[in-house]
Amino acid sequence: MESINMPNIEPIIHNFLQGKSTPDEDKILYLWVKENPENRKTLFQEKDFWEASRLGTQKLNEAEFNHWFELQDKIIQQNKKVNRLKEVLRTAAIVILSLGAGWLGHSLVSSGVFANKQIEMKQVESFNGQLKEIFLADGTHVWLNSGSKLSFPSGFNAENREVELSGEAFFEVTANEEEPFLVKTQDHIVKVTGTRFNISEYPESNIIETTLEEGRVKIITGNFIKDLYPGQQSSFNTRTAEIRIGETDLEVYTTWKDGFYEFNNESVCKVFKIIERWWDVKIDYPEKDLKDERITGTLRRHKPLDQHFDVIKRLVPFNYKIESDLVTVSLK
Structure with a gap:
């Protein structure tokens, strides 16, 4: 088969992303993706930019969403980062992966910075039966467990590098000593300068657990401030205000994301x-x-x-x- 040139494939990609491609165009696109791993990267890259340009859109039209799944199911899934991922992350907070019980999907939370450069609070919810991966605007990587919500700003600056969590999440925070990263729960604050850690704070539980895998964080509750070191876990009882810190088995509290x-x-x-x-x-x-x-x-x-x-x-x-x-x- 002859190689399909990018100038010829661009209109097909455009039609596909809009949900307007014909079965013949889908076949051409599928063959083009199979032809070279770089083509698959290009398709995902174009999809991310196209979605990001749809200002104010929280999710794809259902028909387009299903259309995307039909082709995606045919493609061998690879966990490689696209070349221009960092460029995208500078301007938008993107949910790049949603794992549910037996299904695979892609979604995007559009960012207010495209429209007016103002900082807006966004929210991603991982419903029961789902696990989600999120890249925030500063490059921070978040895994969001089932039944959890994460609220975050559309952009970060020196005065605004904090998120709010309900449920459970694993964070891989981009290091920045001058601009600490804050995770707020209902009764807790975790202050971070660059690290990997897990926080569990489900509404039905009266225990907030923070487990540190790498780096160092500060646990802040009222007047109580305590450093947490790798391999340690803090357990805060919201009813009694009692805090316990000790060594723990990391795999018990961090492997859910895998x-x-x-x-x-x-x-x-x-x-x-x-x-x-x-x-x-x-x-x-x-x-x-x-x-x-x-x-x-x-x-x-x-x-x-x-x-x-x-x-x-x-x-x-x-x-x-x-x-x-x-x-x-x-x-x-």
Whole structure:
């Protein structure tokens, strides 16, 4: 097959991104993408710039979104960064990857800096059944767990480099000693100058956990300020205002972003909460009877839900029934 030149492919890319391409054009585009890995990079790059230019748009039109998935499913997924990614990150906060239970999608949060250079607060929500990766305007990389929200400014400056979190997120913060990065939760502030760390603060829990993998952060709660070092975790009880800091197993608190959750002597009730968020189901279970039960194991997002329940019920004897998005658990 003859190589397809960029001048000829540009109109097809343009039509495809608008959802107006014909089946023949889709075939040409697919063959062009397969021909060279660089072509795939170009397509994703053009898609990012095209989306970013759609001022005020929060998501693609449903038809266009489905159109994108149809072609994307045919392309071998690669986790390579595009050449002009840094250029995009200077001007927009982009959600580059959304991982749900069995599906793959792309979405973009458009930035107010395109329109009027003013700083605006944006929000990304990772619904139950989803994991999302986000690049903020300063290059900070964020993994957002299921059932979580992240609010952030469309641009960063010396006076404005802070985000607000509800739920759980893993941060890889771009180093900047002169402009610290702040993560605010309802009762907590984490001050960062460049590091990798995890924060868990779900509304139904009264515990805020900050786990540091690399670098150093400051935990700020009222008048309490404490440095956290690699391998340490702070645990703040929002009811009693008690703070505990100690060594911890990093894998237990950070591997969820890679698609599996390790737990060691964990409450069955907490494991059920994680399952509800990750698989977007409701679990009806006798909480009073199971509140003292603790288990050790691993949840894997790519495994079917019933396989996990088959394993858990070997550790804690119970019966279960899965009907659509409802799991009913009863004691034997």
